[in-house]
Amino acid sequence: MQIKGDLMTFRPDIKVLDCTLRDGGLVNSFRFSDDFVRDLYLANIKAGVDYMEFGYKASKELFNVEDYGPWKFCDDEDIRRIVGDNNTDLKISVMADVGRCDYKNDIHPRSESPVDMIRVACYIHQIPAAIEMIEDAHAKGYETTCNIMAVSTVSESQITQALELLCNSNVDGIYIVDSYGSFYPLVTRSLTEMYLGIAEKAGKWIGIHAHNNQQLAFANTMEALTLGASVADVTMCGMGRGAGNCNMELMLSFLRNPKYNIYPVIVFIQKHMNALRKECKWGYDLSYLLTGTLNQHPRDAIEFVTNDREDYVEFYKSLLEKM
Amino acid sequence: MQIKGDLMTFRPDIKVLDCTLRDGGLVNSFRFSDDFVRDLYLANIKAGVDYMEFGYKASKELFNVEDYGPWKFCDDEDIRRIVGDNNTDLKISVMADVGRCDYKNDIHPRSESPVDMIRVACYIHQIPAAIEMIEDAHAKGYETTCNIMAVSTVSESQITQALELLCNSNVDGIYIVDSYGSFYPLVTRSLTEMYLGIAEKAGKWIGIHAHNNQQLAFANTMEALTLGASVADVTMCGMGRGAGNCNMELMLSFLRNPKYNIYPVIVFIQKHMNALRKECKWGYDLSYLLTGTLNQHPRDAIEFVTNDREDYVEFYKSLLEKM
Numbered sequence: 001m002q003i004k005g006d007l008m009t010f011r012p013d014i015k016v017l018d019c020t021l022r023d024g025g026l027v028n029s030f031r032f033s034d035d036f037v038r039d040l041y042l043a044n045i046k047a048g049v050d051y052m053e054f055g056y057k058a059s060k061e062l063f064n065v066e067d068y069g070p071w072k073f074c075d076d077e078d079i080r081r082i083v084g085d086n087n088t089d090l091k092i093s094v095m096a097d098v099g100r101c102d103y104k105n106d107i108h109p110r111s112e113s114p115v116d117m118i119r120v121a122c123y124i125h126q127i128p129a130a131i132e133m134i135e136d137a138h139a140k141g142y143e144t145t146c147n148i149m150a151v152s153t154v155s156e157s158q159i160t161q162a163l164e165l166l167c168n169s170n171v172d173g174i175y176i177v178d179s180y181g182s183f184y185p186l187v188t189r190s191l192t193e194m195y196l197g198i199a200e201k202a203g204k205w206i207g208i209h210a211h212n213n214q215q216l217a218f219a220n221t222m223e224a225l226t227l228g229a230s231v232a233d234v235t236m237c238g239m240g241r242g243a244g245n246c247n248m249e250l251m252l253s254f255l256r257n258p259k260y261n262i263y264p265v266i267v268f269i270q271k272h273m274n275a276l277r278k279e280c281k282w283g284y285d286l287s288y289l290l291t292g293t294l295n296q297h298p299r300d301a302i303e304f305v306t307n308d309r310e311d312y313v314e315f316y317k318s319l320l321e322k323m
Numbered sequence: 324m325q326i327k328g329d330l331m332t333f334r335p336d337i338k339v340l341d342c343t344l345r346d347g348g349l350v351n352s353f354r355f356s357d358d359f360v361r362d363l364y365l366a367n368i369k370a371g372v373d374y375m376e377f378g379y380k381a382s383k384e385l386f387n388v389e390d391y392g393p394w395k396f397c398d399d400e401d402i403r404r405i406v407g408d409n410n411t412d413l414k415i416s417v418m419a420d421v422g423r424c425d426y427k428n429d430i431h432p433r434s435e436s437p438v439d440m441i442r443v444a445c446y447i448h449q450i451p452a453a454i455e456m457i458e459d460a461h462a463k464g465y466e467t468t469c470n471i472m473a474v475s476t477v478s479e480s481q482i483t484q485a486l487e488l489l490c491n492s493n494v495d496g497i498y499i500v501d502s503y504g505s506f507y508p509l510v511t512r513s514l515t516e517m518y519l520g521i522a523e524k525a526g527k528w529i530g531i532h533a534h535n536n537q538q539l540a541f542a543n544t545m546e547a548l549t550l551g552a553s554v555a556d557v558t559m560c561g562m563g564r565g566a567g568n569c570n571m572e573l574m575l576s577f578l579r580n581p582k583y584n585i586y587p588v589i590v591f592i593q594k595h596m597n598a599l600r601k602e603c604k605w606g607y608d609l610s611y612l613l614t615g616t617l618n619q620h621p622r623d624a625i626e627f628v629t630n631d632r633e634d635y636v637e638f639y640k641s642l643l644e645k646m
């Protein structure tokens with residue numbers, strides 16, 4: 001497949017989405033201080049970031065409000081407390097999981113909300129339900145995406161069918177999601193070709209959400225962008241579930257569009273992330289490599305790391321027993 | 324450029340070189356216990372690793388023996404203490420730096436030494452001196468390589484000239500070395516094409532030695548292998564100077580050749596590397612990204628990390644002043 005762009009010029013279609021609060025929220029139960037969230041918002045604006053995801057739109061019937069910080073639920077008034085009317089170039093997104101979001105009641109018309117984009121996350125068998133949510137959000141005036149999770153465990157024909165269904169919907173963007181951190185760049189390459197091949201002619205853009213189980217989140221994100229994907233999910237210091245995500249600072253040091261500026265990111269990291277890294281755990285560990293390379297959900301590795309275990313041999317044996 | 328191989332089969336020409344003692348030795352002044360070195364040697368044999376580098380062949384006139392562990396000097400008798408006659412499939416290499424090695428006296432004929440391969444490291448202006456060392460080692464019966472360092476700071480025409488000189492020598496392999504950790508996979512791609520384009524017809528193999536400043540050591544190593552490079556430098560847990568190297572465990576989980584086995588590596592990491600990681604510092608840090616992306620030597624970042632500094636803003640400003 002032909003490379004789009006090169007290392008000297010830039011492609012104006014490429015956009016950066018900061019999901020520190022959302023994927024990072026999975027590490028600390030969304031308990032970020034307002035000071036943190038406000039500084040992150042300001043840093044993203046200064047850095048030229050295109051989208052900032054504030055968190056999940058989770059159902060308060062399914063989840064106890066006391067068990068989480070506010071960004072598990074992303075009430076419009078919580079977002080407004082930080083951004084006011086958000087008269088900036090930074091767009092705001094929230095994620096809504098199929099089956100975990102009371103979208104008919106909790107997602108209000110865009111004209112009444114500070115949110116610009118609804119990202120619908122689903123497993124492949126939930127595509128019809130995802131499309132229903134996407135059409136609801138689209139009708140309410142939002143940009144929409146579909147983030148199909150765990151595609152490393154399903155067949156290519158299923159992915160193709162899902163992409164065709166989505167291309168007949170009003171969705172704006174479709175994400176390649178490496179939920180288990182099991183992709184090699186060569187895998188990302190074939191998936192990008194597959195996703196773009198179907199989506200491009202329908203006028204949908206492709207995004208990439210990577211995990212760092214094999215220290216490949218940045219490499220996979222670059223690989224997808226290089227082949228024509230347009231939107232990169234990143235987080236400050238890679239903060240995200242398990243092995244974490246593609247680092248904002250790596251992405252901004254790579255992109256050549258002069259609108260991007262790494263300096264406010266460095267300032268933010270020094271002020272907030274240094275401390276946070278001592279409180280919460282994320283990032284590459286041998287245990288995440290092992291679940292990634294075995295194409296397994298990271299939950300066992302998260303438990304391993306959370307419990308400060310270092311007996312990798314026993315851990316590896318336990319994974320092999322689950323194969 | 325055409326991809327060689329795929330993700331299901333394997334290329335028998337691909338080989339793995341463990342340089343934990345050598346590049347990792349730059350972190351702890353080569354002070355590894357004999358117990359560590361012996362277990363590493365046994366783990367490499369069990370894991371199917373092809374070469375194990377024991378360290379540098381440094382001149383004892385230039386460096387004080389008391390300032391370093393034995394693997395700075397790699398006396399034949401020190402290696403023999405670990406490997407005996409090394410009646411195994413694992414070959415042994417040492418690195419000799421141009422201008423820092425008294426090779427005429429310190430490198431004995433291969434028939435008298437446990438060493439199989441001499442890797443000559445040099446900067447581009449030292450190519451004539453490197454070739455003299457290579458011819459000396461070749462005449463003594465060794466396999467040889469040339470590792471041209473810091474190529475991110477020199478022009479393509481200089482690299483081409485160096486490669487042509489080397490191709491007229493008796494060297495066996497030539498390394499693409501990302502000394503500053505500044506390569507993107509696209510850069511590795513062009514360099515691999517350039518190196519292979521000249522070396523392949525002369526019958527020389529190409530190796531890749533990556534650094535992890537941008538979390539790309541594994542990705543760059545895979546990229547080079549995918550395009551036809553044959554030898555990958557790796558270290559246990561990526562232990563190496565500054566941001567470290569490509570992790571052995573990542574590489575062995577990627578390669579499909581059934582001769583490779585990750586299990587002894589996991590056992591070794593649990594027994595030795597868990598503890599070592601608490602004593603010494605290496606691996607990705609924002610400071611290494613900053614020197615890498617600015618194509619600067621990592622020495623300032625090493626000092627920053629060693630001094631437990633976290634004022635990335637000041638550090639970044641100081642780097643910009645050096646541009």
